[in-house]
Amino acid sequence: MNAFLDQCRAIAGAAHVLDAPEDMAPLLRDWRGRFTGRALAVLRPGSVDEVAALVRACAAARVPMVPQGGNTGLVLGSVPDAAGTAVVISLVRLNTIRAVDAVNRTMTVDAGCILQHVQEAAAAQGCLFPLSLAAEGSCTIGGNLATNAGGTAVLRYGNTRELCLGLEVVTPSGELWSGLRGLRKDNTGYDLRDLYIGAEGTLGIITGAVLKLYPQPKASITALAALPSPAHALRLLSLMQDRAGASLTGFELMSAYCLALVAKHFPDLPRPFADAYPQYALLELSSTESAGHAVALLEEAIGAALEEGIVLDAVVASSVAQSEGLWRLREHIPLAQAADGKNIKHDISLPVSRIADYIAHTAPLLQQAFPGCQLVCFGHLGDGNLHFNVAPPAGTPNELFLANQAAVNRVVHDAVVAFGGSISAEHGIGALKRDELAHYKDPVELNLMRTIKAALDPLNLMNPGKIL
Amino acid sequence: MNAFLDQCRAIAGAAHVLDAPEDMAPLLRDWRGRFTGRALAVLRPGSVDEVAALVRACAAARVPMVPQGGNTGLVLGSVPDAAGTAVVISLVRLNTIRAVDAVNRTMTVDAGCILQHVQEAAAAQGCLFPLSLAAEGSCTIGGNLATNAGGTAVLRYGNTRELCLGLEVVTPSGELWSGLRGLRKDNTGYDLRDLYIGAEGTLGIITGAVLKLYPQPKASITALAALPSPAHALRLLSLMQDRAGASLTGFELMSAYCLALVAKHFPDLPRPFADAYPQYALLELSSTESAGHAVALLEEAIGAALEEGIVLDAVVASSVAQSEGLWRLREHIPLAQAADGKNIKHDISLPVSRIADYIAHTAPLLQQAFPGCQLVCFGHLGDGNLHFNVAPPAGTPNELFLANQAAVNRVVHDAVVAFGGSISAEHGIGALKRDELAHYKDPVELNLMRTIKAALDPLNLMNPGKIL
Secondary structure, rough: HHHHHHHHHHHHHHHHHHHHHHHHHHHHHOOOOOOOOOEEEEEEEOOOOHHHHHHHHHHHHOOOOOOOOOOOOOOOOOOOOOOOOOOOEEEEOOEEEEEOOOOOEEEEEEEOEHHHHHHHHHHHHHHHOOOOOOOOOOEEEEEHHHHOOOOOHHHHHOOOHHHEEEEEEEOOOOEEEEEEEOOOOOOOOOOHHHHHOOOOOOOEEEEEEEOOEEEEOOOOEEEEEEEOHHHHHHHHHHHHHHHHHHHHHEEEEEEEHHHHHHHHHHHOOOOOOOOOEEEEEEEEEOOOOHHHHHHHHHHHHHHHHHHHOOOEEEEEOOOOHHHHHHHHHHHHHHHHHHHHHHOEEEEEEEOOHHHHHHHHHHHHHHHHHHOEEEEEEEEHHHOOOOEEEEOOOOOOOOOHHHHHHHHHHHHHHHHHOOOOOOOOOOOOOOOOOHHHHHHHHHHHHHHHHHHHHHHOOOOOOOOOOOOO | OOOHHHHHHHHHHHHHOOOOOHHHHHHEEOOOOOOOOOOOOOEEOOOHHHHHHHHHHOOOOHOEEEEEEOOOOOOOOOOOOOOOEEEEEOOOOOOOOEEEEOOOOEEEEEEEHHHHHHHHHHHHHHHHOOOOOOOOOOOOHHHHHOOOOOOOOHHHHOOOHHHHHEEEEOOOOOOOEEOOOOOOOOOOOOOHHHOOOOOOOOOEEEEEEEEEEEEOOOEEEEEEEEOHHHHHHHHHHHHHHHHHHHHHHEEEEEEEEHHHHHHHHHHOOOOOOOOOOOOEEEEEEEEEOOHHHHHHHHHHHHHHHHHHHOOEEEEEEHHHHHHHHHHHHHHHHHHHHHHOOOEEOOOOEOOHHHHHHHHHHHHHHHHOOOOOOOEEEEEEHHEEEEEEEEEEEOOOHHHHHHHHHHHHHHHHHHHHHHHOOEEEEEOOOOOOOHHHHHHHHHHHHHHHHHHHHHHOOOOOOOOOOOOO
């Protein structure tokens, strides 16, 4: 192994082959601090050619590789296992915005670019790169692509997959595929791009990408609507889509319990309603015309929803600043949740039309199995994505309740599958949900995935033990 | 082979195993009438289970299979070769709309459904299925998916790939993958869906799909703008996108020569301008609010473009009926072209920002090589997709000029590749462009495709000789 590490030093420079435990530590620990792996070394290549040369060295020495971006993943996809035989290949030094083409509405970037820097580079050219999520200040675009990240703008702009036109990938044998095309239409063979996107680094290492940009909306305006039930939220979603089409850029569902948690832990935040209601929807309309256009369209739609009895009460922001205030309520749910103690988290998706039925079906099952448990149910309703978290009954210590994780997962995920949903909407599988995937996935589909993995990574060196 | 055909008859019924030459003929001839293949038989399964059973029978007997939908493809992808050893598996009897879910905005369909029927079923529920192309009255959605069809709505809604959430596929060994998920977010492993989409039936047979639906716009309004050059068309596109965002649903470029051809062969169509201009752009704005909103937005934007000197003259339709009249000019270009005689066709795409430079670079090269040749250049500018067709010089018989096909392709496609474009934007590769693909495609990418093909179809029985 010393010869192998010497070879890595010759490729990337001694300063970029870390093997001291204290240097490696932060890159071996997962974002939520639940697991720390071990590694032979952390490699920090400074160019695409160095990535390819390191991969060839790893392949020759049969050393497993764990590609890593900002290491902000939630499913143990970017940290090595406990064996200590793998290297981490960190992409963070590949952080150049290679080109912005405002007319083609594309940007070519290194995989290690921080998402926020990508957003800023787009904005500097009067364009929008719409991917937005909580970790945007430290996650990398390569990690976003490898996990097909979701976030808050999926309703209008799609997942990371839909925001990418071309990729550059180092294969498990260290060949470079230059697929950095900035084309809206290209029907010349198999869609390799989408195979690497979402593969969580198990088929190759993404080193660069061509991203899609959009016109920057003139303004985004939000409203908060109080609703009798999730079923009413679905009716409101349909009404908003019919009236606003692609101008509807956000539609989040929050239960009364969620906003009560926020009020408890962040008493300084605004409380838009004097009364409490069972459910709330946060809506966002964006206009390429003007803020006034967005406000008028939103007020008219909310007015119609009030008249039809879909909405019980509503606040429409009259400015961008007020809109940001309403978004803060939504953004503080995860923080309020954390302040309240650990709970059992799920990242599920469902056909949008089945969300109300899913909640109505599953909440009583949870009560039956874990009497008094609290449902922290919120999420991106417009995408069918719920964060369906289960907190302990009042008085039960959180750590004690966490022992029920497997049993709670079974109730939640059995119901998800019965309703045609997914056990991982936007976080991926990694090592954390691998057994859950094997439990639920159609064997034909699993077998197709294994066939592809074996064909493209015959030595099983690329992020082994993740997904499959 | 008799035993094999008997087995097929036992599966699909004798009436659906065609082996008389006159019965098979229309399914062996390509849409443009340039090639007629031979086959052992045409099989017409009536259910997904029958498709799977027929595929298993073919695999056991080592009989190559050519999946076929409406057989309207343009690249010889859905007809067998001349060997006569393959069977055609026609999906046209699988033509049931299985379900429409207006709240989830999805529709589950059999692969053999005619595109127009899919559009109509969506409209009946107040929704839009936006895929639209010339062959929509006879092409099938399975064929659209297999070829990742483009069409006129790509600018706003994307290619067929972007309009599909889930697939059902019979693998080359006759297993059934049921991936009919109607989810906007699902990160549970490799993206098999997008691997089958655009694979032109070489990896399996698509038997069903979950399609995305959209809110039906209240109105679509068009304008025709006269422009000094393609570069001005690009400036107009940017201006329109900044002002109208997702409301811009069409942006077509047409050269003066194209509209002159239309005027020559269809003298009864309207002529919007008294003068002739070098280039024209047909713009379409759609509004989920009202026709008035679309007209106002379009007039304002065109006004700004006139003021900035981007546009020389313009006609804005004041109604949906007038809008349809303007679209007819664009739709009649292929017909006028055909009436004028055969020419050498290309279906290329480029980064949108490079289109004007591409035309300025390539047109003189063609003139140099083929003095007096006429460029019939039109297409979906907003998607970077040009139909860059080359007609003979005045007085040269078309058939004679066609002998230059390979040399013309070389000029056009060499330049496409030099400008970062694609030699097949929306038609695919099939058998027609297979050699061209091998000539231009990066060997690493070709090798990755071959690896996937060999892994998923080890006997090379699924539409062999297409793409690779």
